[in-house]
Amino acid sequence: MTTEPAFIAALRTLVTSPAARGLQDDAAVLEVGTEALVLTHDIMVEGVHFLPDQDMADVAWKLVAVNMSDLAAKGAEPLGVLLGYMLANDNERFLKGLEEALQAYNVPLLGGDTVSGGPPRSFGLTAIGRATHRPVPARYGAQAGDTLWITGPVGAAMLGFEALRDRTSADSAAFRRPLPLLAEGKALAPLVTAMMDISDGLLLDCWRLATASDVSLMLDPAAIPVADPARFDECVRWGDDYQLLFTLPDGVQPPCPAYRIGQVEAENFAPLWLGDEILTPTDSLGYTHR
Amino acid sequence: MTTEPAFIAALRTLVTSPAARGLQDDAAVLEVGTEALVLTHDIMVEGVHFLPDQDMADVAWKLVAVNMSDLAAKGAEPLGVLLGYMLANDNERFLKGLEEALQAYNVPLLGGDTVSGGPPRSFGLTAIGRATHRPVPARYGAQAGDTLWITGPVGAAMLGFEALRDRTSADSAAFRRPLPLLAEGKALAPLVTAMMDISDGLLLDCWRLATASDVSLMLDPAAIPVADPARFDECVRWGDDYQLLFTLPDGVQPPCPAYRIGQVEAENFAPLWLGDEILTPTDSLGYTHR
Known part of the structure; x- marks a missing residue:
């Protein structure tokens, strides 16, 4: 069980909440009070998702953007992000790109965690949004004739x-x-x-x-x-x-x-x-x- | 700016939302509709937070537990978690510990991301909770005489x-x-x-x-x-x-x-x-x- 599809299949057996949508969607949809929250988490790994010598401002931008894209697929408005960051010597450039992306999409930084680690470095971002329409769009739902x-x-x-x-x-x-x-x-x-x-x-x-x-x-x-x-x-x-x-x-x-x-x-x-x-x-x- | 305190100080200049609590608390507290959501993200890195030969079931348990502890510090009830996972050859043990922790704290897995990467491997978890009491406890607030x-x-x-x-x-x-x-x-x-x-x-x-x-x-x-x-x-x-x-x-x-x-x-x-x-x-x- 060393491949991504096999791991996710095994992970799926742990799922008990409909909010997880069977781990088959772009994001989780969690009903809380009167709102439907949309929750997503994406990771970028050095050498896998970005080149080791890439400008870290671009990496930070993309980390925000890919999570915003998951919210977009749900028709959700962003409420905030949590950052999982690995320290290195190019923190200033990362911060620059992060600031640009947060401003571009008007989404606040809420918190996160900072650690030492790597290489390869990896960065995670969790985005929280609120659905603007119910039912919240999903990967399922396509009908014959569409x-x-x-x-x-x-x-x-x-x-x-x-x-x-x-x-x-x-x-x-x-x-x-x-x-x-x-x-x-x-x-x-x-x-x-x-x-x-x-x-x-x-x-x-x-x-x-x-x-x-x-x-x-x-x-x-x-x-x-x-x-x-x-x-x-x-x-x-x-x-x-x-x-x-x-x-x-x-x-x-x-x-x-x-x-x-x-x-x-x-x-x-x-x-x-x-x-x-x-x-x-x-x-x-x-x-x-x- | 290569140390954690320096990075967080720089990150703090990007904070615009009171929900972030100035990045000085265990978790963010986000008001959504009628609820106060408590949001936290913690990372564990191989060689930093766990020994490279440690049982991955224990690593998974601890990853859930440390995030639940942040919710505990806010008096919050867990609503769910998102997992950031790096594939390897010991996925079964990780899943076993993850299942035990999710059951112990009755918290559903909502989603996340799976990537290849490392060594060193790193794992992230985002926990979402709802506050059970307002105001939500903070690190600030202690008074002379307490x-x-x-x-x-x-x-x-x-x-x-x-x-x-x-x-x-x-x-x-x-x-x-x-x-x-x-x-x-x-x-x-x-x-x-x-x-x-x-x-x-x-x-x-x-x-x-x-x-x-x-x-x-x-x-x-x-x-x-x-x-x-x-x-x-x-x-x-x-x-x-x-x-x-x-x-x-x-x-x-x-x-x-x-x-x-x-x-x-x-x-x-x-x-x-x-x-x-x-x-x-x-x-x-x-x-x-x-």
Whole structure:
């Protein structure tokens, strides 16, 4: 039991609260008093999620952004964050990026913990939000007949990562400074039947939405926006783009810019189709930790 | 700016919300709807907070327990936890200890993140609780004339750590399996003027309570319960015991077993006295990360 899917499957047996949503969603949804709280925690590890020589201001920004993206997928407004920080010699740059991200999304720092450790260093962030619409969108809920949408192209983060790694002149901002779609998530929440953010690759996250909803997703490859059409197969498998993936009842138009990339059918031979090709997890649909 | 105190001082300049309590408390207290949420995040790092060859079931237990202790210091009831986990080959033992701790404190697992990384491995846990009494106890609030109390002896975790490290036959449970005092914290919350848990050493945490409250604490060395009287100086400086430290108005008796270890005076020449000796942070009062 050394892989991420095996560990999460085992962890799932410990889950007793519906608030955990079976550990199959972007965030937990906890009813407290009159509010539905949305809770998420994401970690970034040196050498896994960021390059060891990366500007720590970008790392701090991304740590906030990826957690805000989980809130966006729930249509939630951020209430605050807790930071888990590992000390080093570049604390000033981290603080600079943290301040920029907190100000950009108007989210207060509430607390956390500071430790010594690494290399490799790792950083954790917990974000707390409040739902703006009930029911709170989930990965499950897509219905046969719905349409499938994405807010923007995938693959931009891959190109940004390569520019940074190879020190080329191409723009690396899409990898370094992703932009969580909080306003879009809030506008979409009352309309969608299912929603999630794409963090681990479009195909893998489509697979997750399909299996959580017990439906089949039929993707139209010609309709999927990618940052580099010559590298379509990679663009639809690379993560880190933080677009929103969602389903709408037939005829409902999204309230924000979005691309219609497929449709939802009743569960058939397979959860996920790309054109007339059946995709399975053994096709390496995206990123998992091994 | 490479030390923990310097980093936290810099982090404090980013704080805008009163919910953060100036990053000077055991937990954040966030008002949401009709409830006061208590939020805390603690990290354990291999080689810093646990021995590399330690049973991961004990590490998991302690990770839950130290966060529950922060909730206890606020008189809060746990609502759930989010886990930040780093995969390895001993996941089963970690899960076993996690399950035991969650059941012992009746707290649900809500979510989190799983990554690859390390060595050294690190684990984070975020705990969410709801306050059972307002105002929610803080490190500040102690008043001249109050009495100072502790729920039990300090130094037991130190002896437990040494037993584990040196593989002796002595009992190491106090280090491996600390017991957060949730029931005691809840009973104390309506009575105390200030409260915190002792995680980094009695003297250091007394210093923090004194400076947060703008008072002087006069400790009576003969009244402080220690696990090994022959090693008094070490017992009052070692952390990890997770007793509750609190102040009560003169004449008020604690509703749980506790030792009266001193008194609160108006701020005088120094925040902290041990008998007739003035203590300062340069005396190495406890544990900080360097």
